[in-house]
Amino acid sequence: MKKNVLVLMSLMLISSIAVAGCGSKTDNGSSASGETSDSTQGKPFEITFRHALIGERRQGTLDLTMEAVKKMESEVPGLKVKMDGVDGEVNRKDKIRGEMASGNVPEIFDAFGSPDVKTFAKEGKVLDITPILEELGIKDKFLNLDAWSVDGKVYGLPMSASAEGVFYNKEYFASKGFEVPKTYDELLALMDKIKADGKIPFSSASKSAWVPLMLTNQIWSRLAGPEVTAKFSTGEAKWTDPAVTEAFKIHQDWVNKGYFKKGELGLEYVDYNTQFINGDSAMMFDGSWAASLFQEGGAGVSLAGKIGFFNFPPMPGGVGDQTSIMQDMNNGYAFSAEVAKNPQKLAAVKSFIKNFYTEDMQMRFLVERGSLPCMKLDEAKVKEQVKDPMMQEIMMMLLHSESSYAAFDALVPADVTTEIGNQIQKIISNITTPEEATAAIQKVQDEANADAE
Amino acid sequence: MNKALRNPMTYILFVIPGMLLLFMFFVYPLISSLYYGFTNWNGISDHVKLVGFRNFSKALSDPAFWSSVKNNGYFILFSVFIQVPITIVASLMIANVKKLQGLYKTAIFMPTVMSTAVIGILWGFIYNYDVGLLNKIIVFFGGQPVDWLGSPKTAMLSILITNCWQWAGFYIVMILAAILTIPKELDEAAMIDGATGLQRVRRITMPLIMPVISVVIMLSIAGSMKAADIIIVMTKGGPASSTDVMATYMIKYAITNFKYGYGNALSFIIFIFTMVVTVLYQVLIAKRAERIDY
Numbered sequence: 001m002k003k004n005v006l007v008l009m010s011l012m013l014i015s016s017i018a019v020a021g022c023g024s025k026t027d028n029g030s031s032a033s034g035e036t037s038d039s040t041q042g043k044p045f046e047i048t049f050r051h052a053l054i055g056e057r058r059q060g061t062l063d064l065t066m067e068a069v070k071k072m073e074s075e076v077p078g079l080k081v082k083m084d085g086v087d088g089e090v091n092r093k094d095k096i097r098g099e100m101a102s103g104n105v106p107e108i109f110d111a112f113g114s115p116d117v118k119t120f121a122k123e124g125k126v127l128d129i130t131p132i133l134e135e136l137g138i139k140d141k142f143l144n145l146d147a148w149s150v151d152g153k154v155y156g157l158p159m160s161a162s163a164e165g166v167f168y169n170k171e172y173f174a175s176k177g178f179e180v181p182k183t184y185d186e187l188l189a190l191m192d193k194i195k196a197d198g199k200i201p202f203s204s205a206s207k208s209a210w211v212p213l214m215l216t217n218q219i220w221s222r223l224a225g226p227e228v229t230a231k232f233s234t235g236e237a238k239w240t241d242p243a244v245t246e247a248f249k250i251h252q253d254w255v256n257k258g259y260f261k262k263g264e265l266g267l268e269y270v271d272y273n274t275q276f277i278n279g280d281s282a283m284m285f286d287g288s289w290a291a292s293l294f295q296e297g298g299a300g301v302s303l304a305g306k307i308g309f310f311n312f313p314p315m316p317g318g319v320g321d322q323t324s325i326m327q328d329m330n331n332g333y334a335f336s337a338e339v340a341k342n343p344q345k346l347a348a349v350k351s352f353i354k355n356f357y358t359e360d361m362q363m364r365f366l367v368e369r370g371s372l373p374c375m376k377l378d379e380a381k382v383k384e385q386v387k388d389p390m391m392q393e394i395m396m397m398l399l400h401s402e403s404s405y406a407a408f409d410a411l412v413p414a415d416v417t418t419e420i421g422n423q424i425q426k427i428i429s430n431i432t433t434p435e436e437a438t439a440a441i442q443k444v445q446d447e448a449n450a451d452a453e
Numbered sequence: 454m455n456k457a458l459r460n461p462m463t464y465i466l467f468v469i470p471g472m473l474l475l476f477m478f479f480v481y482p483l484i485s486s487l488y489y490g491f492t493n494w495n496g497i498s499d500h501v502k503l504v505g506f507r508n509f510s511k512a513l514s515d516p517a518f519w520s521s522v523k524n525n526g527y528f529i530l531f532s533v534f535i536q537v538p539i540t541i542v543a544s545l546m547i548a549n550v551k552k553l554q555g556l557y558k559t560a561i562f563m564p565t566v567m568s569t570a571v572i573g574i575l576w577g578f579i580y581n582y583d584v585g586l587l588n589k590i591i592v593f594f595g596g597q598p599v600d601w602l603g604s605p606k607t608a609m610l611s612i613l614i615t616n617c618w619q620w621a622g623f624y625i626v627m628i629l630a631a632i633l634t635i636p637k638e639l640d641e642a643a644m645i646d647g648a649t650g651l652q653r654v655r656r657i658t659m660p661l662i663m664p665v666i667s668v669v670i671m672l673s674i675a676g677s678m679k680a681a682d683i684i685i686v687m688t689k690g691g692p693a694s695s696t697d698v699m700a701t702y703m704i705k706y707a708i709t710n711f712k713y714g715y716g717n718a719l720s721f722i723i724f725i726f727t728m729v730v731t732v733l734y735q736v737l738i739a740k741r742a743e744r745i746d747y
Contacts, residue, residue: 093709100497101713119711123498207691263582265692266603415710422517425693429605432693 048106052088105336113147156334160371204260205267209421220247225320248434291370327404490718508718528677573686605695631665
């Protein structure tokens, strides 16, 4: 009798585990078969829209995006969009990669074109949207889709563009009689004057290495030419080239001359903006995305109308176009490759692209949110609608520069980006020389180039 | 007793569920991690190529990896030689306090209850170059402000101090519990024999709490080997990788860089290192801490 009880108990234990296992299996099976047979129009279905527009600062952008989402919901019968907001960094470095590996990719997701989406595309995990763009006739309306294209096929679309340059405090400049520097020497003289006045010439916060690297990237692109960064991965140019090394040296010189805040390696990007907003620093080298700080709801709204923007001045002995600007269209949306198997979902994606990537939307993003357009806009309309003088300056700078280059992290493999970040922090803390730093970066670049072949 | 318990089948049936769970959640992940350590898997691809020992040799020949190992070493040394003595002294002091003992216990245990993220940010303020409490004090006494978290020279030390502060309370509570369970008679008898306070600590209290101290050292070594969260919150491994430990090195160089194969190799190396350190400690030191019988 007792034997039976024991056996029964053990059997129950095992079977409960087995049942639990099977339960989830049958669950998956039914939902999977449900999806594939579900091709009739109008049947309720759901797609996930992963965005990184969380937090107060991005609320306005989310509101605008929601308008396109609402239109998509009304256009596609049965569609329900599940908005899934995740912190950008967490999504990019962690969540989306895990989902790529497991195969549960959200239908629409926030992504970086290069190198992320390009890597996903090579594995066949993201949707080739070239046919959709052609059908909608908007393929040629974008300024530049290089970051999103592999072998001529497009795998995602940017949200907006961004350009990098110098924000400066107009009021302060006027009160001291300072002028926007036209040459590199004028910039150096200006920084000395600002320093003598007791202010920090440039904001600095280098806990995250990309923040100081915006400036270094600009300087090496002036000295070695805007095309140089793209040539590192092909081996045509080297980090150890004198002009590139010189840029790292200049950055180190600026640190040692006190053009940046002391203790910058312990500061977060938020401090970068704060130093500028509270008047500790007179200039801030940053992306055009920072323009939203000085608009309604931004932390620096009290400075609205008092902020100017100028392009980094030409450098003596620099190679190539000296008005060139860093222009980036790397952050945007990509779509799961699974969408292609389901006509309803494909229709939803098409509808999103149709409603989100319109001239009207781009203009509203520019006027209301200060984000630069990634599509070609009518110049006259831009001039007429953009009232904010700072945005006008940014747009004028874009119109007046003859060339642009992508940010370095879109052009070199991720491990090189990590190493550059490591080395720039060493440069800032003066524990390495520019020559040693570029040699170390080149070593990682060589390894990455060899791996790629 | 009866036939059922003599039947080997019964034992197997009882053991199987446990074994299954153990295999599913411990053995399988370990083996699969080891397997991917030998591949060039990028974390997404369906095709995985075996590359032999390349990932392991790459890690072991990378000076950045060894500097992260060294930082783990600092964690261990700091825990064993600074944190543990401090906690012992603090425990002895609290144990002998007559009034407000509960308050001291609670106050000192507080940091352990707080999340690492909160502690990291809190200490970030204390270490702040401009407005931080620490630099305010230094400047008040006429010193030069120190760039605690921003300088590669001081960043590691700053984190070690924070980490010590965070976990001291946990260890103090453990040691305190051991001290308070020592029968009062022993102490009283020694007092009657004329032993001084210091003598009583040395001859009675310390030997009797040795097993607990051994456990505390063990825990702090294991904790040092897997430290990562406090570093990510406070410095992200920077500046210039000066505070990277093995775990953050793995995250920074392997996961961020689309190199899961490399990351798995690293996690296996960390596993081996941790095993070696803990086994060495068990064999060399913990065994000597004798069992106490009253």
